[in-house]
Amino acid sequence: MGEAIAFYVLSALILVAAVVVVSSRNTVYSVLALVASFLFVAMLYVLLHAEFLAVIQVLVYAGGIVVLYLFVVMLVNLRRPEAHQDPRRRDRVGIALAGAVLVEFVAIGLYAFTRPLPAAEGVEATGVGVEEIGRMLYVDYLIPFELASILLLVAMVGAIVLAKREL
Numbered sequence: 001m002g003e004a005i006a007f008y009v010l011s012a013l014i015l016v017a018a019v020v021v022v023s024s025r026n027t028v029y030s031v032l033a034l035v036a037s038f039l040f041v042a043m044l045y046v047l048l049h050a051e052f053l054a055v056i057q058v059l060v061y062a063g064g065i066v067v068l069y070l071f072v073v074m075l076v077n078l079r080r081p082e083a084h085q086d087p088r089r090r091d092r093v094g095i096a097l098a099g100a101v102l103v104e105f106v107a108i109g110l111y112a113f114t115r116p117l118p119a120a121e122g123v124e125a126t127g128v129g130v131e132e133i134g135r136m137l138y139v140d141y142l143i144p145f146e147l148a149s150i151l152l153l154v155a156m157v158g159a160i161v162l163a164k165r166e167l
Contacts (some may be wrong), residue, residue, distance in 0.1 A: 006047055008109075014040045027073045031066060038062040052130045064152075072159050 017037035022028040038061045050070035137145050 003047060007044070009041050010044045010047065014044070028070075031069050031073060034069070035062050035066050038066065052133055068156055068159060075160065075164055 005090060014037055017040060020033035021030050021037060023032060038057060042054040042057040047053070124147045145146070
């Protein structure tokens with residue numbers, strides 16, 4: 001029961017952080033909320049006994065990619081958006097859709113709490129641990145792993161070149 005409560009609390013925190021990412025007008029606050037969201041997802045992985053994914057989540061997403069986002073935000077020198085009203089904006093439709101999604105989440109939550117969880121029968125551990133994954137990455141899949149790292153490096157250099165107006 002405690003794990004279920006922790007799961008729902010972490011899920012709610014992830015949703016709140018995601019809403020802050022999307023709704024914040026300040027890009028630095030948005031990126032910080034993204035970091036919080038990634039860390040909550042890592043905690044969720046730990047709760048689900050997937051420690052390797054949690055470490056990768058923190059190292060790759062919260063560490064690398066968000067730092068790249070912060071570099072871009074700092075280099076682009078974003079100004080505050082000017083206040084203007086888009087005539088095509090449909091506030092009532094958006095509020096109605098958000099309300100429908102909220103009702104759906106509440107219905108899913110009520111259904112999940114009232115229905116007992118099925119027993120995990122027939123599920124066996126595969127025996128693949130962190131050591132085996134590391135061996136596979138650095139022995140069996142070394143070339144794709146290195147290509148992915150080069151691709152990330154090229155993307156980072158490209159983002160810096162695009163963000164920098166005068167070289």
